[in-house]
Amino acid sequence: DIQMTQSPPSLSASVGDRVTITCRASQSISSYLNWYQQKPGKAPELLIYVASSLQSGVPSRFSGSGSGTDFTLTISSLQPEDFATYYCQQSSSTPRTFGQGTKVEIK
Amino acid sequence: QVQLVESGGGVVQSGRSLRLSCAASGFIFSGYGMHWVRQAPGKGLEWVAVIWYDGSNKDYADSVKGRFSISRDNSKNTLYLQMNSLRAEDTAVYYCARGWRIVGASGADAFDIWGQGTMVTVSS
Numbered sequence: 114d115i116q117m118t119q120s121p122p123s124l125s126a127s128v129g130d131r132v133t134i135t136c137r138a139s140q141s142i143s144s145y146l147n148w149y150q151q152k153p154g155k156a157p158e159l160l161i162y163v164a165s166s167l168q169s170g171v172p173s174r175f176s177g178s179g180s181g182t183d184f185t186l187t188i189s190s191l192q193p194e195d196f197a198t199y200y201c202q203q204s205s206s207t208p209r210t211f212g213q214g215t216k217v218e219i220k
Numbered sequence: 221q222v223q224l225v226e227s228g229g230g231v232v233q234s235g236r237s238l239r240l241s242c243a244a245s246g247f248i249f250s251g252y253g254m255h256w257v258r259q260a261p262g263k264g265l266e267w268v269a270v271i272w273y274d275g276s277n278k279d280y281a282d283s284v285k286g287r288f289s290i291s292r293d294n295s296k297n298t299l300y301l302q303m304n305s306l307r308a309e310d311t312a313v314y315y316c317a318r319g320w321r322i323v324g325a326s327g328a329d330a331f332d333i334w335g336q337g338t339m340v341t342v343s344s
Contacts, residue, residue, distance in 0.1 A: 114282075145328040147331070149265075149331070156315055156335065156337055157265065157315075157334055158334070159332045162320075162328075162330040163322055163328060168330075200264065202267075202331070204327075204328045204329050204330060205328070208267055208279070208280075210267060211264060211266070212264075213264045214264045214265070
């Protein structure tokens with residue numbers, strides 16, 4: 114199974130900050146990496162697919178990059194509605210696996 | 221609108237069975253693979269199972285293999301998860317999710333539509 118490791122597990126940031134979350138796969142997954150946002154009590158929502166493609170309706174302040182084993186999710190200017198938990202997920206093989214999540218909190 | 225609605229969750233004793241349903245609407249259900257994903261209280265997301273668009277292939281997480289069975293009825297636009305021999309560690313919110321196949325990315329998909337989730341509590 115492919116293991117996905119996110120860092121950091123949590124971070125505190127202010128509105129307007131640039132935020133970067135990293136995700137590392139235990140083996141190469143090409144660009145088969147997706148990012149999701151989850152708010153408390155809600156289902157996850159797809160933000161980024163195949164590492165860098167922005168899902169329809171997602172603000173352009175979100176961006177993704179990387180390939181192989183190392184990936185990054187960047188929020189260019191954090192907004193109040195962005196405080197949430199973010200998960201990476203590989204779709205290179207089954208079982209699909211998620212990172213453990215990164216909780217973005219208000220500083 | 222495009223929607224997935226889960227049902228069937230509840231409180232069940234350890235060792236018993238439960239069947240979850242996921243009703244799809246607003247899209248051609250028979251054109252998509254479908255997944256179940258769960259989330260234990262306060263924990264992260266765990267993929268559970270997948271079924272291909274036509275039901276011809278299925279796969280499971282090791283943690284549920286041999287106990288859970290995924291199925292679908294394309295005539296009813298409904299996905300199912302039969303859960304047998306339930307354990308306390310199966311306690312979670314269970315989400316169904318649509319597997320959106322990404323054009324040009326061989327075999328890759330993303331979970332683009334999610335249901336609201338249904339809670340399963342296994343008591344000992």
